[in-house]
Amino acid sequence: MWKSGTLLLLSVLWASGELQQETEPRRLPPPGKLDFGYVPAGVYETLAHYEPGPIGILFHLVHAFLHAVQPNAFPHDLIVKLAKDKFGAIQTEYQKPENIVLTLQAIYYEIGFLICAAVGLLFAILMPVVGLFFCMCRCCDNCGGEMHQRQRKNADCRRGLLGTLLFSTSLVITIGVLCAYAANQNLSSQVKNIRRLVNSNMRDLHTFANDTPMQIDYLISQYATVKNKVNYDLDNIGPLLGGRIHVRLDKEVHPALNQVLNMAGAMRETKEALENVSVSLVVLQEGAGKLHFNLSQVCDSINRTLDDPGCHDEESDATTAQLCRSIRQSLSQLQISANFTRLPNVNPQLEKMKNVVKTDLSSVVHRGFSSLNDTPHIVIEQTRSVVNSVQNLVDSVGNNISSFSKAFPLQTCLSNFTIFISHAHAKIEDYYPEVDKMDFYRWIGCIALCCMVVLVLAFNYLGLLCGTLGYDKHASPTTRGCISNTGGTLLMAGVGFSFIFSWMLMGVLTTIFLAGGNMEKLLCEPFHTKELFKVVDTPYLINPEWKNFIPGYMYNDSDLELTSESLYSTCKQNKGIYSALRLDKVFNISSFLNTTVFTKDVVRQLENFRIDLRTIILLEAEGKQNLLDFSEAGLSEINYADYLDEVNKGVTVVDVLSFAKELESQTDLMPRGPLQAALKGHVATLQRIHRQQITPMEQAMKYVRARSALNQSMRFLERTASDLPNKVTDVLEAIEAAQHLISQNATLLINQETRKYSATIIGYFNQYIEWVKTSLALEVAPCKPFSNILDTAQIMTCSFLVDSMNTFWMGLGCSTLFLLPSVILAVKLAKYYRRMDTEDVYDDALDNWN
Secondary structure, three states, rough: OOOHHHHHHHHHHHOOOOOOOOOOOOOOOOEEEOOOOOOOOOOOOOOOOOHHHHHHHHHHHHHHHHHOOOOOOHHHHHHHHHHHOOOHHHHHHOHHHHHHHHHHHHHHHOHHHHHHHHHHHHHHHHHHHHHHHHHHHHHHHOOOOOOOOOOOOHHHHHHHHHHHHHHHHHHHHHHHHHHHHHHHHHHHHHHHHHHHHHHHHHHHHHHHHHHHHHHHEEEEEEOOHHHHHHHHHHHOOHHHHHHHHHHHHHHHHHHHHHHHHHHHHHHHHHHHHHHHHHHHHHHHHHHHHHHHHHHHHHHHEEEEEEOOHHHHHOOOOOHHHHEEEEHHHHHHHHEEEEEEHHHOOOOHHHHHHHHOOOOOHHHHHHHHHHHHHHHHHHHHHHHHHHHHHHHHHHHHHHHHHHHHHHHOOHHHHHHHHHHHHHHHHHHHHHHHHHHHHHHHHHHHHHHHHHHHHHHHHHHHHHHHHHHHHOOOOOOHHOOOOOOHHHHHHHHHHHHOOOHHHHHHHHHHHHHHHHHHHHHHHHHHHHHHHHHHHHHOOOOOOOOOOOOOOOHHHOOOOOOOOHHHHHHHHHHHHHOHHHHOOOHOOOOHHHHHHHHOOOOOOHHHHHHOOOOOOOOOOOHHHHHHHHHHHHHOHHHHHHOHHHHHHHHOOOEEOOHHHHHHHHHHHHHOOOOOOOHHHHHHHHHHHHHHHHHHHHHHHHHOOOHHHHHHHHHHHHHHHHHHHHOHHHHHHHHHHHHHHHHHHHHHHHHHHHHHHHHHHHHHHHHHHHHHHHHHHHHHHHHOEEEEEHHHHHHHHHHHHHHHHHHHHHHHHHHHHHHHOOOOHHHHHHHHHHHHHHHHHHHOOOOHHHHHHO
């Protein structure tokens, strides 16, 4: 039957149900850790723990007493030697030195029990002998048998002391009897709980058998989670793998394309700047030309006026002549300062730039960006066949698992195991009436033993009661009352029953003490400290050919590290039967999953990814030529210094208004006449020119904007033209380097990302394998019911039977021992209660009588 149970456990672990098929696709989380949920677990109802309640105090006292009697450590080596010898050689060849040593070791270990047993045996032998001689002695009027009491002055004190001591002794005996009775009742009540514990354990075994296939089915059904996730990642290989490749490439390619895009912006801005220069130059040249013409006419008119004879005739005064000379000398300042008419136009450069911007370089660059961004689509197209192959393999793996699960007769094994449990339970149920009957007989026997002591106690208490209540201190020993005499007689009756029962009680209790004490020290206590498991796990103990019995019996491999202690501890922690019984020796789940789930074909197919990105063109030839044309647009041929010098100059060399005022002041110094009037007219003309031409050129938005636009455009063009060919060359080299990276050197990058992607796919299988192994070890078929069976047996044997039995002999044994002082005290106290035949007579009393 044990082998059938083992076969069932193995079959349960091999068996499974169909894979769950999802009818509708579900949204899956991004690549990462898979969520397989929780393995459905049954609830075991057996609570293999016993709390004795108040009587536990007595149990602890018994344990403390047994530890005092037997403080030696558990005799592991001694028991192993005896078990290996099977006690045969010691019995037949006990004179051999090694057997003598073993015998002495056993005696040394049991010395405490032997001493206590010897005391009990001596008590049982001597008590009836002493009782016999005591009776014979009293029949001869000795040993207190003479009905005569000597008068003493301290008689009352002695009587009171003896009564108190006897009452105290009786109380101790009563407490012992009550402890024995409580232990007896506790055992009877706990026997009634055996049925509940057994039924609970059997239900847990049914739960184990019913839930294990469901748990195995759940493990295998969760392959659907892996399958769906793998298919999801394969269907989205573009954004997952292609996206990562694109991100890696974009770090290198994006800056190069941005440089080209910036150069396209520079082209547009250069064309706009040249246009601004051309327009501004026309506006400024037009204004400057008109001003130059008017100022020249004024200068010519003033020169003609200064040719007047009044300026240099002999008849003219010296002041006028000096003034005329000063005015003539200052006319050289009356001219324009910024001469824009001498600046060459930029029409050749503008025409070239117009031709350059005809090519939309931004569109060319955006086509490059678009080509790069198309990486995910390229990956999808180039890996389509491999993806289909991997998906087919994933489906075939699921089919393999499903077909494998059908190869084991799970239902048959489950039915056989369930039938075995039911039959075992039925047989146990058949023993309940016998157990109840035996417990009833045991209860009657223990009550009978208690009643023996209770009978003695009854005589003691009644004797004390009658003797105390009927005692008359004025009465002489020969005239004591009937009640007092009855009390003494009852005490002597108790003495008699003490001699009758005490030796039988001690004999029975000594036997129970030897059995219960050794069971506690050799069975119960070693079970708690696990020393008992070490004995069972001793190599070659049960079978000389097996190092470890359990794996030798189950797997025919006794070298496997599987012991009863490890099995019990693992099941105690409610771990799976797979790890507890080391079933990997019979069915290695890792090997099965590695060959069935994580196939080499899947890995080999993932290694077939071949991605070629040479179709990506970052910058077409048209764009490259456009950049070269930009560098050859002739921007470096413009004389920026002349333009900036003219822009930074004022409108005229001298302030015309100030010149007019100075001319007017000089004219006022001249004598009145035609010369003064003519010069006054020129002053008015200059003022009009300043008002109508110079002021607008300095303040009008048209000219201000033209000068500002010319200044800014020239400075921009100067910056742009600075080392322009080298800048264009650098941009083209960056584009070529990025293109070379994509076309020639991207293989390493692609392989790295492909390996990461493949590792992610493979990681899903690894996660499933590790989850299955962990679940089998910890959650599937938790074997707590089997450790509970052992714990239940320990509770019934040690906590119910042994502890109660030990408490019984301890309580009743103490009572029996205290019967000895009770006998002595009762005999002495009876003399003070019984009516004597004779008494002492003193002389003074005779005189009084006379």
